Amino acid sequence: MQRNKVHHVYTIAHVAKTLGVDEDLIHNLTVGLEPEDGVIWVYGLEDDGTLAFTDEGVEEVELILQEYNRINQSKS
Numbered sequence: 681m682q683r684n685k686v687h688h689v690y691t692i693a694h695v696a697k698t699l700g701v702d703e704d705l706i707h708n709l710t711v712g713l714e715p716e717d718g719v720i721w722v723y724g725l726e727d728d729g730t731l732a733f734t735d736e737g738v739e740e741v742e743l744i745l746q747e748y749n750r751i752n753q754s755k756s
Contacts, residue, residue, distance in 0.1 A: 686734050688734075689720060689722065689732040689733060689734055689737075690732060690733050690734075690737075690738055691722070691730050691731070691732050692706055692707060692730065692731040692732065692733070693730075695733055695738055695741060699741070699742065699745065701745065705745075705748075706731075706741055706745075707731060709741070709744050709745065709748060710731070710740075710741060710744065713737070713740065717736070717737060717740050718733050718734040718735070718736035718737025718738070718739070718740055719731065719732075719733055719734075719737050719740075720732050720733075720734070720737075
């Protein structure tokens with residue numbers, strides 16, 4: 681039996697604060713990512729869900745942000 685090896689995730693708020701960017705930017709840049717990319721939704725009793733990332737998902741966000749920044753710098 682294969683078991684999922686993910687034992688923790690980081691909320692979008694945590695990732696945004698760690699990377700020094702806005703949550704909305706991360707959300708907009710990661711809309712097309714799938715669970716295979718390290719993105720999951722976490723649901724609680726009082727909310728509509730929170731976007732969260734595995735370690736691999738955080739790495740993916742970092743790569744996407746690097747590309748986003750590279751493109752935006754070249755437009756300047």
